[in-house]
Amino acid sequence: MDHGPAVEHEDDPASEYKTRLGVKLFIIYGIIYAGFVIINTFIPTFMETRIIFGLNLAVTYGFGLILLAIVLGLVYNSVCTKKEEELKNTGTDGGVS
Amino acid sequence: MIYTPSILAILLFSVIVITVLAISVFFARQSGSSKGYFAAGGTIPWSVNGIAFAGDYLSAASFLGICGMIAVAGYDGFLYSIGYLAGWIVALFVVAEPLKRLGKYTFADALDSKYNYRGIRLMAGISTLVVSIFYLIPQMVGAGALVTPLLGFPHYVGVIMVGSIVIFIVATAGMKSTTYVQFIKGALLIVFSTILVFAILNKGLSLKPGETYHDFIQIEATVEDNSVTAIADTSWTVTSQQQTKAGTFVQLEKSGVRRWFSLETAGNNSYLNEALSITKTTDGSVLYNGEPKEKEAFFQVGHLSRIIVDGKEIDKTGPLGPFKFLSTLEESEVVLFNSASFSNGQDSVSLWYQSPISGKKIMRPGLKFKVDKGSTITSKMDFVSLMLALFFGTSALPHVLIRYYTVPSPRDARKSTILAIVAIGFFYILTMYIGLGAMVNGVLDVQSSNMSAPLLAKAFGIFLFAIISAIAFATVLGTVSGLIVAAAGAVAHDLAASLFPSKDISDKARVVIGKTSAISVGVIAIFLGIIFKGMNVSFLVGWAFSIAASANFPAIIMMLFWKKTTAKGIVASVGTGMLSALLIILLSPSMFERYGLPADSAFWALDNPAIISIPISFAALIIGSLLTQKQKTS
Structure with a gap:
């Protein structure tokens, strides 16, 4: 049983481009997150290493992951919006980088 | 702990609750249709939705649970x-x-x-219900923990209160009101948490957290054959000694009051350090630090034993910058309170004793999660499992998913998600300071870590405490509302459609079913919130993430990215993912403790199921889909 869409919206020619970009950024972040989990799990004392501003690796890496999520999110939004506008103006289908 | 309610706190709390109810009633007129009730008509602006996302997500688990866990377990x-x-x-x-x-x-x-396969609706509806209920438990536990210091009521009254208010909100208004409640609350939470962090940094670090902080007694002792034979302060007399796995504890008496001390040895000297205790006697009375409750002798705790700045030991630092605060704490030494329990004759004693620990250990993993000394393969697996669940669970949570339907377009969905990441990311950095601030400012309640953040606010004045507590309460109200709407949506749209496929359920009937379900789920949540009293709310939320990541995430990902995915594959994935996660949780050490059984008698040592249940769910989807390819093509 289909209830129909909650909101109607137009076809998005940039969707394939955005999906590929999203997956790429997800993989980059996923690898960095995995590195964080691996160090915490197998060499937690390494996290005591001083890195910057007197902060240890644990805090630097942790804050870094939060800031990286924000930065990647903003980059993703900016690139996607640009592509959407570009395709809207040219009326073509989304190419894939 | 013993709490005395404040009039200002009660007033502010009442204002917040009345505002929430007023918003709810105002939007009730706009949500007559099922589209209006479940998805706010898809009309919410992305900016409001983004902060509402943050409001939804910064639930009791984030504000109360994480801050509380940092306060007692540091970086973990x-x-x-x-x-x-x-x-x-x-x-x-x-x-x-x-x-x-x-x-x-x-x-x-x-x-x-x-x-378009009936089984999918049924299975996904059940999974949404289960995840929502697991997510509701910690919110209700948080509600109970909040009202005790705020209003002076027992835990269960808080749970019933939140349950009743929320049932009223969702049974009257729906998604639009919960969105605006979350928007206001999310914004207020971030603003006042920032103010709290400024106050923490401005105060800096001090060996004496506050004027009223209890001076813990230390008495030199003579020990022979592991037994205390004499003590330096002769105004006290030794009345009992207990050897336990956690250490040696000695009961001393002075002026008719008996208190417990832990025995510590430093070089050739031995000392007795005052502990906190709750003693239940055979006649049913309960003594807090050897005295009746009304004497208020059961103190808040949390202090530094050494402060080191640039290699020099000092008594206090004065105001600190955000980086200097963390690096100074790392160089210093903090006193945490560990728990022990034993029988002393006919009495049952719960005790919290001082345990000094270096800042280095506090500022890296290992205090809560067993990844360091004494770790096993299973304990490391448990940690990885939790981190997996948190990573993959967010996008599969029903009350997060439902919020994608409240905005007009995919672009708005993306923008509101990014705004949510900015707001939530900023708040999570604040949690580090709030948690550590609570750890060293003498505000901790040893019986429950959940109240650390509001109690820390209390150290900076009753107004900040009142406003933070009221926001935290609104946090619980908003999150519980969102979850109940999601659960009600699952029942009205998915279960009803699956169970009565031949009947065309009218739009009006769907809203009635949704509202009835909302009330039922609310009552279940109240019941579970009372049962799970005392458990850290963030730990409980970890379970909701595990179930969501196991049941929903593989289905969402494979549906979007694997063309061979079939309906039966999805049903198999959601079903096995949910059941395997539930099974591992229900037979885990933490649940065995809830059942009143020893934790080490549990079926396995794993508390977090994701590392097993996510692969099982993916495997079920792949096998199920490959086996049903013919049906798909035909």
């Missing part, structure tokens, strides 16, 4: 913050837009729109 609590935030990357990059493009009201609708 902050790992929850990192995992919760990282999960948004999956939501933003992989799930938000494709799911929004599929439209619909619920997770099951999205899955069903591709396959």
Whole structure:
């Protein structure tokens, strides 16, 4: 049983481009997150290493992951919006980088 | 702990609750249709939705649970913050837009729109219900923990109060009101948490957290054959000694009051350090530090034993910058309070004793999660499992998913997700300071870590305490409302449609079913919130993430990215993922403790199921889909 869409919206020619970009950024972040989990799990004392501003690796890496999520999110939004506008103006289908 | 309610706190609390109810009644007029009730008519601006996302997500688990866990376990609590935030990357990059493009009201609708198979709706509806209920438990536990110091009521009264208010909100208004409640609350939470962090940094670090902080007694002792034979302060007399796995504890008496001390040895000298205790006697009376409750002798705790700045030992630092605060704490030494319990004759004693620990250990993993000394393969697996659940669970949570349907377009879904990441990321950095601030400012309640953040606010004045507590209470109200709407949506749209396929359920009937379900789920949540009293709310939320990541995430990902996915494969994935996660949780050490059984008698040592249940769910989907390819092509 289909209830129909909650909101109607137009076809998005940039969707394939955005999906590929999203997956790429997800993989980059996923690898960095995995590195964080691996160090915490197998060499937690390494996290005591001083890195910057007197902060240890644990805090630097942790804050870094939060800031990286924000930065990647903003980059993703900016690139996607640009592509959407570009395709809207040219009326073509989304190419894939 | 013993709490005395404040008039200002009660007044502010009342204002917040009345505002929430007023918003609810105001929007009630606009949500007559099922589209209005479940998805706010898809009309919420992305900026409001983004902060509402943050409001939804910064639930009791984030504000009360994470801050509380950092306060008692240092960096390990902050790992929850990192995992919760990282999960948004999956939501933003992989799930938000494709799911929004599929439209619909619920997770099951999205899955069903591709396959139109009855079993999917049923299974996804059940999974949404189960995840929502598991997520509701910690919110209710948080509510109970909040009202005790705020209003002076027992835990269960708080749970019933939140349950009743929320049932009223969702049974009257629906998604639009919960969105605006979350928007206001999310914004207030971030603003006042920032103010609290400024206050923490401005105060800096001090060996004496406050004027009224209890001076813990230390007495030199003579020990022979592991037994205390004499003590330096002769105004006390030794009345009992207990050897336990945690250490040696000695009971001393002075002026008719008996208190417990832990025996510590430093070089050739031995000392007795005052502990906190609750003693239940055979006649049913309960003594707090050897005295009746009304004497208020059961103190708040948390202090530094050494402060070192640039290699020099000092008594206090004065105001500190955000980086200097963390680096100074890392160089210093903090006194944490560990628990022990034993029988002393006919009496049952619960005791919390001082345990000095270096800042270095506090500022890296290992205090809560067993990844350091004494760790095993299973304990490391348990940690990885939790981090997996937090990473993959966010995008599969029903009350997060439902919020993608409240904005007008996929672009708005993306923008509101990014705004949510910015707001949530900023807040999670604040949790580090709030948690550590609570750890060293003499505000901790040894019986429950959940109240650390509001109690820390109390150290900076009753106004900040009142406003933070009221916001935290609104946090619980808003999150519980969102969860109940999601659960009600699952029942009205998915279960009803699956169980009565031949009947065309009218739009009005669907809202009635939704509201009835909301009331039922609310009552279940009240019951469970009372049962799970005392458990850290962030730990409980970890379970909800595990179930969501196991039951929903593989189905969403494979539906979006694997063309061979079939309807039966999805049903197999959601079913096995949910059941395997539930099974591992229900037979875990933490649940055995809840059942009143020894934790080490549990079926396995794993508390967090994701590392096993996510692969099982993926495997079920792949096998199920490959086995049903013919049906798909025909």
